[in-house]
Amino acid sequence: AQKITQTQPGMFVQEKEAVTLDCTYDTSDQSYGLFWYKQPSSGEMIFLIYQGSYDEQNATEGRYSLNFQKARKSANLVISASQLGDSAMYFCAMREGVGSGTYKYIFGTGTRLKVLA
Amino acid sequence: NAGVTQTPKFQVLKTGQSMTLQCAQDMNHNSMYWYRQDPGMGLRLIYYSASEGTTDKGEVPNGYNVSRLNKREFSLRLESAAPSQTSVYFCASREEGWISPLHFGNGTRLTVT
Numbered sequence: 618a619q620k621i622t623q624t625q626p627g628m629f630v631q632e633k634e635a636v637t638l639d640c641t642y643d644t645s646d647q648s649y650g651l652f653w654y655k656q657p658s659s660g661e662m663i664f665l666i667y668q669g670s671y672d673e674q675n676a677t678e679g680r681y682s683l684n685f686q687k688a689r690k691s692a693n694l695v696i697s698a699s700q701l702g703d704s705a706m707y708f709c710a711m712r713e714g715v716g717s718g719t720y721k722y723i724f725g726t727g728t729r730l731k732v733l734a
Numbered sequence: 735n736a737g738v739t740q741t742p743k744f745q746v747l748k749t750g751q752s753m754t755l756q757c758a759q760d761m762n763h764n765s766m767y768w769y770r771q772d773p774g775m776g777l778r779l780i781y782y783s784a785s786e787g788t789t790d791k792g793e794v795p796n797g798y799n800v801s802r803l804n805k806r807e808f809s810l811r812l813e814s815a816a817p818s819q820t821s822v823y824f825c826a827s828r829e830e831g832w833i834s835p836l837h838f839g840n841g842t843r844l845t846v847t
Binding site for chain 1: 767769775776777779782784790792793826830832833835836837838840
């Protein structure tokens with residue numbers, strides 16, 4: 618069965634430094650997608666970045682980049698130049714095909730990031 | 735541009751009561767999802783609907799029913815609430831496409847006493 622693992626329950630980073638949040642996945646599919654979401658203390662889920670399994674280049678969106686290592690089945694989120702507003706819970710997710718063009722999304726347990734001033 | 739709208743935002747129920755959580759999206763998406771979020775467990779899929787008229791069970795469907803009323807609306811019903819259903823519930827939708835993210839509503843915080 619497909620699975621997403623986030624092994625860091627909590628992390629601290631100094632403001633303006635870079636931080637990497639780990640995500641490993643397990644799937645037997647050849648075609649899949651990986652996503653990162655941010656959940657601030659206000660509770661909403663904010664989509665950050667995605668990577669397709671066939672993409673050779675690592676995805677980037679502003680200060681976010683996804684370090685995709687297919688052979689190691691990892692999809693780590695890198696946040697550069699951390700800001701106080703980056704303090705939040707971060708979830709890694711994977712799109713899982715269930716046939717006929719239908720997809721489910723499974724989530725990891727999340728990493729809570731605290732940015733220190 | 736409302737996106738995905740969930741009602742209510744908060745709800746307190748007594749054990750055994752029933753209620754329906756409402757979800758509507760205005761993005762013309764076919765696929766819709768219900769998740770629950772519990773501390774330390776991430777988001778777990780309850781039910782999903784690939785299109786109007788179809789629904790399928792996710793990881794934790796017991797104690798819930800769903801209705802895909804039309805393309806816009808996907809409701810989640812608790813027939814007889816239990817304290818174990820205390821959680822934050824998220825509705826989400828996605829557009830068609832090989833890689834497309836979920837768009838989430840703002841969640842419903844449900845407490846069952």
